[in-house]
Amino acid sequence: MSAPSRLPEKNPLPAGFLDRLADRFGTQLQTGAAIREQHGSSESHYEAMLPDAVVFAESRDDVAAVVTICAEAGVPIVPFGAGTSIEGNAAAVLGGVSLDMTRMDKIVAVNAEDFDCVIQPGVRREELNQHLRDQGLFFPIDPGANATLGGMASTRASGTNAVRYGTMKDAVLSLEVVTPQGKVIRTARRARKSAAGYDLTRLYVGSEGTLGIITEITLRLHPIPEAISSAVCSFESLKGAVDTVVQSIQCGIPLARVEILDALQMRAVNRWSKLDYPEASTLFFEFHGSEAFVAEQVETVKALAEANGGGEFAWSNLPEERNKLWRARHDAYYAAVNLREGAVGWATDVCVPMSRLAECIVETQADLAGASMPATILGHVGDGNFHVVFSLDPNSSEELAEVEALNTRLIERALAMDGTCTGEHGIGLGKQQWLVAELGDAVEQMRMIKRAFDPQNLFNPGKIFAL
Amino acid sequence: MSAPSRLPEKNPLPAGFLDRLADRFGTQLQTGAAIREQHGSSESHYEAMLPDAVVFAESRDDVAAVVTICAEAGVPIVPFGAGTSIEGNAAAVLGGVSLDMTRMDKIVAVNAEDFDCVIQPGVRREELNQHLRDQGLFFPIDPGANATLGGMASTRASGTNAVRYGTMKDAVLSLEVVTPQGKVIRTARRARKSAAGYDLTRLYVGSEGTLGIITEITLRLHPIPEAISSAVCSFESLKGAVDTVVQSIQCGIPLARVEILDALQMRAVNRWSKLDYPEASTLFFEFHGSEAFVAEQVETVKALAEANGGGEFAWSNLPEERNKLWRARHDAYYAAVNLREGAVGWATDVCVPMSRLAECIVETQADLAGASMPATILGHVGDGNFHVVFSLDPNSSEELAEVEALNTRLIERALAMDGTCTGEHGIGLGKQQWLVAELGDAVEQMRMIKRAFDPQNLFNPGKIFAL
Secondary structure, three states: OOOHHHOOOOOOOOOOHHHHHHHHHHHHEEOOHHHHHHHHOOOOOOOOOOOOEEEEOOOHHHHHHHHHHHHHHOOOEEEEOOOOOOOOOOOOOOOOEEEEOOOOOOEEEEEHHHOEEEEOOOOEHHHHHHHHHOOOEEOOOOOOOOOEHHHHHHOOOOOOOHHHHOOHHHHEEEEEEEOOOOOEEEOOOOOOOOOOOOOHHHHHOOOOOOOOEEEEEEEEOEEOOOEEEEEEEEEOOHHHHHHHHHHHHHOOOOOOEEEEEOHHHHHHHHHHHOOOOOOOEEEEEEEEEOHHHHHHHHHHHHHHHHHOOEEEEEEEOOHHHHHHHHHHHHOHHHHHHOOOOOOEEEEOOEEOOHHHHHHHHHHHHHHHOOOOOOEEEEEEHHHOEEEEEEEEOOOOHHHHHHHHHHHHHHHHHHHHOOOEOOOOOOOOOOOHHHHHHHHOOHHHHHHHHHHHHOOOOOEOOOOOOOO | OOOHHHOOOOOOOOOOHHHHHHHHHHHHEEOOHHHHHHHHOOOOOOOOOOOOEEEEOOOHHHHHHHHHHHHHHOOOEEEEOOOOOOOOOOOOOOOOEEEEOOOOOOEEEEEHHHOEEEEOOOOEHHHHHHHHHOOOEEOOOOOOOOOEHHHHHHOOOOOOOHHHHOOHHHHEEEEEEEOOOOOEEEOOOOOOOOOOOOOHHHHHOOOOOOOOEEEEEEEEOEEOOOEEEEEEEEEOOHHHHHHHHHHHHHOOOOOOEEEEEOHHHHHHHHHHHOOOOOOOEEEEEEEEEOHHHHHHHHHHHHHHHHHOOEEEEEEEOOHHHHHHHHHHHHOHHHHHHOOOOOOEEEEOOEEOOHHHHHHHHHHHHHHHOOOOOOEEEEEEHHHOEEEEEEEEOOOOHHHHHHHHHHHHHHHHHHHHOOOEOOOOOOOOOOOHHHHHHHHOOHHHHHHHHHHHHOOOOOEOOOOOOOO
16 A cells, blocks of 8 residues: 555565475475465555565574575565564565564573563563563563564564653663574673673664564563552643643653543543543553652642643552553554544654644644544653554545645654654654655665665665665 | 784875865864873873874864865874773874864753753763753763763763663764764754664764764753762671662662772772771762652661661762762772872773672672782672772783783673673773674674774774774
8 A cells, every 4th residue: 555666576586495495494484375465464554565485483593594595595584573563564575585483482581680581582572571470570661562572672662661661772681683694693791781882782673674683682671660550531632631741751750651542542442442431632641669659759740630631530550450451552553443444554653852742742633633534642642752543444545645644744743843753663664755854864874784784685675765 | 001012003194184184174283292192192001092183173064074084085083072081992093183072062952841952072071960950950971080971972981870860872862973974964853762763873872983973962861859868888798788789779779879889999089089988898879859759768778788787878968968979989990090109090891780790799809809909899880880990000011911811800700690891981992802702793793884884994993893
């Protein structure tokens, strides 16, 4: 659906290539239509772009072997995790091999004393937290989907806890990577800080599989706080909700989570998750700390909310109540898309300085007033990051064009406020022109790195940079 | 003093080069012996390596012009800030131009609502905090010296607050850089997070001037906490002090600062800063938060200290008392070096996972017992980072060899514990072989970036990578 006409033709696989893969991988190699379809599709509005084959990696040696075989044959490699990215980040633009990492799902070590763990990239965030819970630890980064940690590292994901705990940029201590040259490198030691050379860890976080394949991740963990309180509060206006967040942060309140949902998003959440919140501009809060410190934070934020047209706080303090609340938030994208039967989603992803957030959201809300399809606003307002989720008819080119125009105006608005076209979804297929609009000549420095690491352009070609 | 015999000969400057610089820069160009000596020397044990000329940049246009003139002539460029780095990071190994950035010392903007500021790279950390104080904001990163922010970004510096507020990696939101191609790029927008392409910000932070020249920095700031309490506590043993820190962090106490100093370091501090603390293993603490939250943190940490052989807490709660305490800590390197008259300093810089810290410090202490020169231990124990400061006779090759051997054993000990050879000083001249020992083939990926950005190897040549 997204301008495929501009993409070059796929090359046919070289003779004997699939045989070489089959010799090495046996049933770990699959070429059936259904499996290729699954690995070429996404949860968003992009058309399917299928790989020629799927290899299920089970070890770093498997990954290194795929890299070597593909490099010799000049065949593209696209790493694939949970398939939940929403900028077409794992589409096989030029075909080739989709390298499925989900069988590499071992938790290698949990170093509780050091608040870190070592995992394979196919581990999903919910499974990691299940594993950690008994040790009093948790991993905070939580995009809506139950994504793999490898995918989350590759897109520099964040989520609802980023305002307090940072993004994948902050969470990754070290990576093991198979480079395009087929070497296995480790980007850093397990020390909590280092000044040893270029920061390859941060270079690979957010590189979307274009510079090599992540085979192991060392992550920072956090102690489960003594007290956790979650609350929902409705506001008279979206602006009142945003102002409450901005002022809370300016007061130095270490909000653990603070999410905004507009009235239509609340209607979608109520329907999808069978809840009955008021269908108004709403904030979901979470506070972490000692009992006394949480109480102190709550008092300040309640006063600010009241001054900004907020209503009562509906508290969820039991774990099962909290889980229900945050499950509803995590499912908000699916809830919004399903406002229409048979629709597909398109999620925008701008992030602006906090001082411009209210203005950016209010202007966007006005621009959406005339949209011909459902369009909700939700986001991680503590970071200045919010999404519009459009629920699109996949067969209507008019709707696609309308959303493209709305998205263009939204991104231009954010860039004019010194913001970014993507807070957490990555560039993928959909933001390549906006990356250039945002960072100009800096993109040429990025391309220099890409060409140096991957001169054949075999690693997730057609992502981040236009072909 | 550091194996200069391995360095290649400097090339003479091309004919007419200094004339071209003089035409453009007038009195901003200086070639006198004293000024070249100052720009080729450092605060550490490295021998002076002088540039052929010094240019005092006053604007990004000046920087771009120097880059263009040097690139055309094939002459090295070494950026220079306060000259306080201690791994020879600004030595002019191959001569060329030392580009002095200290006149670019403007605070361009303070965006108080966004907790960020935009500054030129020659601003020093103390001047920045003086400027911010009236707005209730502060910048936490504080190496011992009153370094420039450009130098701190280039070496990925940290300091006493990193345990709570992170390092320069976390503090820098965006950079303006003149690339080796002479282009002015900006690595990111002012949004607090972004998933837009490769993380060039983090690539430049810690790149020690080898990939281009930083001309503007956007920094994250923090609100000055409502309550700040500092304390000093002596311990029966170094291990008891370290265990107190490890256990405090494992309890989730958000220590703002926690510094260790051994008995000899305390003697040096008392002498240098005219204080009278007990000359025993000591922790310097600082707690930030609301009044109630600080009181709660203090209670927990006092109980842990008592259980680990700690004595009374000597409190410094008035600003002038706190400043005196932390001034003494910041001067600790100078205090240690000056335990001997006419000595020079050599500071080691390992950082290990917290679970190995007590073992690493205790083994190091034992190894230092036989040292023939004063050797103190101090460091940022909340990060797992500590330094040994040797006070060396600059004319004794025996002492140099002895310290080299002690440093080698210390780094090997840290690497065996999955630690790093440098927590915050950078690679510079002194850690190049250890970078390879630490990260192996990953260093080849770094070299690929260096070659792609700077194929002539003109930007701070001979740093990070051996020539």
